[in-house]
Amino acid sequence: MRKSQNPFILEMKNISKSFGGVDALKDVSFQCRPGTVHALVGENGAGKSTLIKILAGALLPDSGEIIFKGRKHQSLSTRKALNSGISVIYQELALVSQMTVAENIFLGREPSKSFGIIDKNRLKIEAKMLLKQLGFEIDPDMEVGELTVAYQQMVEIAKALSKNADLIIMDEPSAILAGHELEQLFLIIESLKKSGVTIIYISHRLEEVFRIANEVTILKDGQLVGTKPIKDMSRGELVKMMVGRTLEEVFPVSSNQPGTFVLQVDEISTKTILNQVSFKLREGEILGVAGMVGSGRTELARAIFGADPLTSGTIKIKGQDVVFKNPADAIRNKISLVPEDRKYHGLFTELSILNNITLPILSKISRWGFTDKKKGNEIVERARQIHSIDMTSGNQEVQYLSGGNQQKVVLSKSLQTIPEVIIMDEPTRGVDVGAKFEIYQLIRQLNKDGIAILMISSELPEILGLSDRILVMREGKIVAELTPKETTEEMIIEFATTNTTVCAKKN
Amino acid sequence: MNRSFFQKHAIILVVYALILVMIVIGTFNSEYFLTLRNLTNVLRQAAYLGTVALGQMLVILIAGIDLSVGSLVKLCVLVSAILMDGDPDNVWIAVTLTLGLGLSVGLIHAFLINELNMSPFVVTFASLFILKGISLSISTKPIGRASSDFLMLYSEKFAGIYVIVFFFIILMLLMMFLLNKTIFGRHIYAVGGNLSVAQLSGISVKRVRYGVYSLCSVLAAATGLLWLMRMGVGDPVIGNGLELNTIIAVVIGGTSLFGGRGTVIGVLGGVLLLTFTDNLLVILGVSQFYGGIIKGVIFVAAVSLYKTDDS
Numbered sequence: 001m002r003k004s005q006n007p008f009i010l011e012m013k014n015i016s017k018s019f020g021g022v023d024a025l026k027d028v029s030f031q032c033r034p035g036t037v038h039a040l041v042g043e044n045g046a047g048k049s050t051l052i053k054i055l056a057g058a059l060l061p062d063s064g065e066i067i068f069k070g071r072k073h074q075s076l077s078t079r080k081a082l083n084s085g086i087s088v089i090y091q092e093l094a095l096v097s098q099m100t101v102a103e104n105i106f107l108g109r110e111p112s113k114s115f116g117i118i119d120k121n122r123l124k125i126e127a128k129m130l131l132k133q134l135g136f137e138i139d140p141d142m143e144v145g146e147l148t149v150a151y152q153q154m155v156e157i158a159k160a161l162s163k164n165a166d167l168i169i170m171d172e173p174s175a176i177l178a179g180h181e182l183e184q185l186f187l188i189i190e191s192l193k194k195s196g197v198t199i200i201y202i203s204h205r206l207e208e209v210f211r212i213a214n215e216v217t218i219l220k221d222g223q224l225v226g227t228k229p230i231k232d233m234s235r236g237e238l239v240k241m242m243v244g245r246t247l248e249e250v251f252p253v254s255s256n257q258p259g260t261f262v263l264q265v266d267e268i269s270t271k272t273i274l275n276q277v278s279f280k281l282r283e284g285e286i287l288g289v290a291g292m293v294g295s296g297r298t299e300l301a302r303a304i305f306g307a308d309p310l311t312s313g314t315i316k317i318k319g320q321d322v323v324f325k326n327p328a329d330a331i332r333n334k335i336s337l338v339p340e341d342r343k344y345h346g347l348f349t350e351l352s353i354l355n356n357i358t359l360p361i362l363s364k365i366s367r368w369g370f371t372d373k374k375k376g377n378e379i380v381e382r383a384r385q386i387h388s389i390d391m392t393s394g395n396q397e398v399q400y401l402s403g404g405n406q407q408k409v410v411l412s413k414s415l416q417t418i419p420e421v422i423i424m425d426e427p428t429r430g431v432d433v434g435a436k437f438e439i440y441q442l443i444r445q446l447n448k449d450g451i452a453i454l455m456i457s458s459e460l461p462e463i464l465g466l467s468d469r470i471l472v473m474r475e476g477k478i479v480a481e482l483t484p485k486e487t488t489e490e491m492i493i494e495f496a497t498t499n500t501t502v503c504a505k506k507n
Numbered sequence: 508m509n510r511s512f513f514q515k516h517a518i519i520l521v522v523y524a525l526i527l528v529m530i531v532i533g534t535f536n537s538e539y540f541l542t543l544r545n546l547t548n549v550l551r552q553a554a555y556l557g558t559v560a561l562g563q564m565l566v567i568l569i570a571g572i573d574l575s576v577g578s579l580v581k582l583c584v585l586v587s588a589i590l591m592d593g594d595p596d597n598v599w600i601a602v603t604l605t606l607g608l609g610l611s612v613g614l615i616h617a618f619l620i621n622e623l624n625m626s627p628f629v630v631t632f633a634s635l636f637i638l639k640g641i642s643l644s645i646s647t648k649p650i651g652r653a654s655s656d657f658l659m660l661y662s663e664k665f666a667g668i669y670v671i672v673f674f675f676i677i678l679m680l681l682m683m684f685l686l687n688k689t690i691f692g693r694h695i696y697a698v699g700g701n702l703s704v705a706q707l708s709g710i711s712v713k714r715v716r717y718g719v720y721s722l723c724s725v726l727a728a729a730t731g732l733l734w735l736m737r738m739g740v741g742d743p744v745i746g747n748g749l750e751l752n753t754i755i756a757v758v759i760g761g762t763s764l765f766g767g768r769g770t771v772i773g774v775l776g777g778v779l780l781l782t783f784t785d786n787l788l789v790i791l792g793v794s795q796f797y798g799g800i801i802k803g804v805i806f807v808a809a810v811s812l813y814k815t816d817d818s
Contacts, residue, residue, distance in 0.1 A: 056707070078707055090707070094703070095701070096697050096701045096704050098696060098768050107697055107708040107710070108708035112690055116689045116691055117688050117690075118689060118690055
């Protein structure tokens with residue numbers, strides 16, 4: 001009946017959403033047919049998560065409308081979304097770790113007797129039945145915090161299914177599940193599809209998309225690239241649509257010959273995710289690190305910088321073994337980190353430019369514990385000239401600078417200690433195109449001055465355009481070492497998402 | 508992978524073991540300590556701290572804090588004493604209005620936290636000073652009077668045990684029931700355990716906060732009434748520093764200051780440990796100032812133990 005009136009269970013029309021002036025979604029529309037698996041793909045920051053959060057009612061769109069099961073919604077609150085039959089399996093697990101499996105599954109919808117008293121028996125029995133039906137071997141009385149992440153993901157799935165939703169959104173379940181468990185999930189998806197449930201499946205892994213999806217929608221930079229039936233697409237075509245146009249920026253050409261090894265990392269592992277990572281970095285070399293979010297890139301930076309302890313392996317600086325107990329040790333050994341999230345880890349946004357830039361070298365510009373304002377101002381003035389920071393004065397608070405200028409302040413702050421190795425984590429995130437180019441030039445300049453740079457980035461054009469060599473990480477390991485001249489964006493994505501370990505070129 | 512009962516509750520068992528140690532020390536150092544009379548007295552004292560501590564526990568379970576409970580107890584003991592004014596006919600009205608006062612204070616706290624997005628620390632810290640100020644502007648000397656039958660309740664016994672102790676036991680049972688058997692109780696743990704998950708699961712976080720902060724303040728008001736039973740007058744000295752004692756008791760009992768974890772049995776352990784410490788100091792003739800040192804040390808030790816337990 002419904003089919004004849006409207007072939008779609010869900011239509012999102014002209015959805016836009018911006019955060020602080022930055023467009024996360026621009027006029028995106030897409031539709032899902034009932035009883036199908038609809039894949040949603042795109043690079044990091046393409047707007048997938050924002051779209052999903054709007055659909056789940058966790059975010060309000062700035063404009064646009066949602067039509068679900070023939071009913072128009074301006075926006076959906078969480079409660080409304082659940083009641084109208086949409087359920088989300090979030091990437092970051094949405095479970096309360098102190099509560100049991102059964103309690104988590106039915107959180108917010110506990111079976112009750114009168115007076116708000118929970119029917120614990122029913123809770124347990126229903127949870128048990130549900131888990132059994134899904135083929136998950138989990139004790140419903142276990143505390144969720146005691147389960148491994150993969151089991152937690154299964155609980156998450158059970159929770160979503162227990163809501164009898166018509167539409168289930170799965171946000172990268174394969175980022176956590178693997179092997180047998182993933183197969184189990186595909187079987188579940190298959191049977192859900194048969195019973196008429198619609199699934200929106202978000203994934204980076206293309207082989208999964210081709211295996212289970214009926215249709216695929218591609219997003220890039222917050223805009224819709226297109227929606228197509230999967231059988232009409234080839235793998236190469238899909239990758240091309242994901243990566244899109246090659247970035248127009250001209251990358252300044254490298255002219256220097258890398259010198260001797262400054263940093264040698266040998267089979268380091270950490271408690272977090274790193275698993276026997278080895279590489280070498282030369283003086284005046286830019287080593288790009290690519291990989292999906294969660295592949296261990298940031299953890300690698302933290303480990304080298306002494307922020308996470310090593311469980312095994314060694315780090316050598318200029319041939320000498322070093323052990324960094326904390327970041328201060330690393331800084332003393334001429335390593336500097338430009339962290340991923342400048343607002344939280346890189347800057348004191350409420351302090352002045354002067355205070356930020358001079359922070360690492362306060363002792364150098366102080367006498368008997370009093371800072372010398374004149375010396376400080378000289379340093380800021382030099383930084384302004386060298387890095388062309390657009391500012392009114394050194395007393396300006398960093399929060400009033402644009403993203404690009406903030407990033408320049410972070411860079412000059414980390415240069416004050418005169419480092420020999422700089423680790424940059426996403427150096428151009430949240431920076432407009434013009435400022436990006438300036439930052440690229442700055443990186444090149446540092447490079448010319450002989451500083452070794454480890455550059456982590458999700459922006460493949462940046463990786464390809466700046467690096468002398470490229471490492472690709474997946475699941476805490478380095479899976480490929482590539483040279484930019486012989487590499488394409490497609491190749492990097494391929495390595496970052498599939499299961500083959502290749503050394504394209506041994507160094 | 509299931510941790511055993513012992514592992515899970517190891518530190519709470521340590522708290523109870525410490526209580527046992529206190530009892531042993533007391534027994535060997537004073538003939539009076541292990542008498543029925545002293546023990547029932549200690550339990551009755553524990554009911555005073557415990558009633559407020561249970562409310563504090565609810566607030567801390569949702570990762571909040573209530574610094575105003577001491578001042579609220581103070582205000583309530585004054586208000587109830589003035590309202591009762593020694594007349595048995597006024598008892599019910601005094602009790603009702605005092606509890607109503609507590610309820611409104613709690614609702615105001617939750618309102619400010621929910622609707623104006625203020626931190627619980629700021630809201631209840633301000634409340635600490637405001638309520639104390641109101642109390643001391645009412646009177647700096649003892650004022651009002653309990654009716655004689657209301658006063659009698661303090662020493663009233665049933666089956667050899669003070670009714671106040673019974674009241675506290677019933678309160679604890681109700682609290683266990685609330686936390687473990689009701690939807691509201693499970694939502695308290697969910698909100699404290701992971702706020703965003705609770706929201707995404709469709710739980711009304713605001714409603715949980717209104718409930719929890721009102722309950723906490725009503726329990727503080729009830730403690731004001733218990734103090735009127737004990738003192739017979741409205742003494743503005745009552746309640747000084749109580750907020751800190753309740754927080755210490757709750758944390759010693761294994762409640763996480765970050766919310767989501769904590770049990771009634773644990774809080775009882777914390778309350779008993781603090782009460783026995785005070786009692787022991789009195790019996791041994793040690794200055795009360797040492798009490799502060801001992802409580803502080805136990806507090807730090809407890810928090811560090813729980814921290815290592817988490818990792």
